[in-house]
Amino acid sequence: MKVLLSLMALCITLGLCHGACFLARNTVAFVDGKMMLPDGCTDLYDGTKHPFGDVWNSSRCMRCSCGRTEMQCCTRGVEVREGCRSILDMETCSYKFYKIDDPTTPCNF
CATH class of the missing domain: 2.10.70.10 (Complement Module, domain 1)
Structure with missing residues (x-):
């Protein structure tokens, strides 16, 4: 089981x-x-x-x-990062991550 x-x-x-x-x-x-x-x-x-x-x-x-x-x-899988929002960059076909509380600040991991 x-x-x-x-x-x-x-x-x-x-x-x-x-x-x-x-x-x-x-x-x-x-x-x-x-x-x-x-x-x-x-x-x-x-x-x-x-x-x-x-x-x-x-x-x-x-x-x-x-x-x-x-x-x-x-499709590409979506990666989840705590406190961040993912945005698909259509030019590079890769995800970029930005802070949920400040969408202008990239998440650095």
Whole structure:
């Protein structure tokens, strides 16, 4: 029973830390009756093309990777720091932390 509870706690913790992911399957196209296999992945948010094996940050700061059969994108987990508020910097796709009582002061840890 203790093992089951420990596993449940671990799964919940991992889910909260990592956020959410989605998979988009690469599709085969037919042009003039001929099957055309994909040569990479297309970012669903901004339409950019990426070769197989590529890893990138989407325009919404999701971490995406392109595989032969699918593209996977995951949100970034949110880190919690006591007394601080996290703000996602969309240019660097990283979180910055500021004091709750003074949003102009960064938290230094």
